[in-house]
Amino acid sequence: MTARGGSHMKAAVYKGNKRFEVAEIPTPEVGPGQVLVKVRYCAICGTDVHMVLYDVLAPGAVMGHEYCGTIAKLGTEVTRWKVGDRVVGGGGTPPPGIAHGITADPRFSYRTSLPRAGRNGAYAEYVLMEEWAPTPIPDGVSDEAAALCEPCAIAVHAVRISELKVGDSVAVLGAGPVGLLCLQVARAAGAGPVFVSEPAPARREAALSLGADAVIDPTEEDVVSAMVSLTDGLGPHVVFECAAARSTLEQALSMARRSGQVVLVAIAWEPTSVLPVEWLGREVVLKASASKTLEDWSRALELIRSGKVRMEPLLSETSFIPLEEIQEAFEGLFEPTTQIKIVVKP
Numbered sequence: 001m002t003a004r005g006g007s008h009m010k011a012a013v014y015k016g017n018k019r020f021e022v023a024e025i026p027t028p029e030v031g032p033g034q035v036l037v038k039v040r041y042c043a044i045c046g047t048d049v050h051m052v053l054y055d056v057l058a059p060g061a062v063m064g065h066e067y068c069g070t071i072a073k074l075g076t077e078v079t080r081w082k083v084g085d086r087v088v089g090g091g092g093t094p095p096p097g098i099a100h101g102i103t104a105d106p107r108f109s110y111r112t113s114l115p116r117a118g119r120n121g122a123y124a125e126y127v128l129m130e131e132w133a134p135t136p137i138p139d140g141v142s143d144e145a146a147a148l149c150e151p152c153a154i155a156v157h158a159v160r161i162s163e164l165k166v167g168d169s170v171a172v173l174g175a176g177p178v179g180l181l182c183l184q185v186a187r188a189a190g191a192g193p194v195f196v197s198e199p200a201p202a203r204r205e206a207a208l209s210l211g212a213d214a215v216i217d218p219t220e221e222d223v224v225s226a227m228v229s230l231t232d233g234l235g236p237h238v239v240f241e242c243a244a245a246r247s248t249l250e251q252a253l254s255m256a257r258r259s260g261q262v263v264l265v266a267i268a269w270e271p272t273s274v275l276p277v278e279w280l281g282r283e284v285v286l287k288a289s290a291s292k293t294l295e296d297w298s299r300a301l302e303l304i305r306s307g308k309v310r311m312e313p314l315l316s317e318t319s320f321i322p323l324e325e326i327q328e329a330f331e332g333l334f335e336p337t338t339q340i341k342i343v344v345k346p
Helices: 046-053 149-161 177-188 201-209 223-230 248-255 294-306 323-333
Strands: 008-016 019-026 034-043 066-074 086-088 126-130 170-173 194-197 214-216 238-241 261-264 285-288 320-322 343-345
Touching (some): 046 323, 177 201
Parallel strands (some): 170 238
C-alpha cells in the first residue's frame, strides 16, 4: 500500500458553514477482519448535497458513500479478499447480530441521524471497511459504472417494494440519476409504458435515450393532466417521485389512478404541501422507499452487467472531477442543475 506521506492521505474534510477543506489526514489503520480500500471513484449523492446545504453535518466529517475501488491492504484474519480485488462500497452481509445501515436506528431520520457520520467516507484516497461489507465487482462492469451501483440499488429497492406488475404504466417525476435509474429498473421489471417529467432539457434527452415513452416538461404543460391523458384518462399505475420539489409529491398523488401507488424515493428537506381532497377518494397508496437492502446491491450490479441498466447517459467526460474541485462541485449542486451526475476521483 502506498499513501501520500506514507501514513497520511488526501481527504475532503467538512469544516462547517458549507465549506470543505482538502487536507492531509491519517490513513485509517487496518485492524483484524478489516480491509483498506483504495478509492477509485466516489459519486456525489443528493443527500450529501443537502447535508452541506443545510449545514447539518458535524465539522470534521468525511462524507462519500457511492464509491468503488480496489482492496489495498488486508487485516489479519481476512480470507475473503486479496489485494487488487475490485469492490463497491457496500452490499455485504454482516455477521448475525450486527445491525447495519439505517435500520440500526429504530428512529432514523435523514436530517438528524446522518450528521453523526465520522471521518471514514470515500471523498478520500482510502476508506476502511469491515471484511464482510464490500461486494465484488463482476467482470463486464467498469469502474465508472460500478461507482453508481449504490444509487442503482436505491432504484432497485424502490421498484422491488412497489406494487408494479408486468405491463403497468409508470410515471417517473424527476430525471436526475435516481429517476433515470428507476426508469431503467422499472423497464427491466416488466413495466409497460414509462413516462417521465423533467424540466431540464439535458435530462429529458437522457430519459428519451434510455427508453422513456414520453417526456414532459413541467414548466410548459400541466404534468398531472399530461400523465392522465397519456394513460387513457386513468392515471399511471405506479408513480416514482424522484424530484423532491415543492410540488412534486402532490403532483404524484394527484396523477395516480384509483388504487394506484406513489413510491416516494426522493428526500424533501423542506415542508411539502399536499391537498388530500384531490386524491384521497381514489384510495391512492403512498409508500416510502428508504435506502436499499443488501440484496439490492448484487441485483444492481447484475442489471448493469447485463446491459439492462446503462450508465452512459448519466456520465460524460465532464462528470469526473479531482478531489480538489469538490467545493465548486457542491456549490453548483445547491441549485437545480442540468448536470446529471458528478463523480469525484480522489
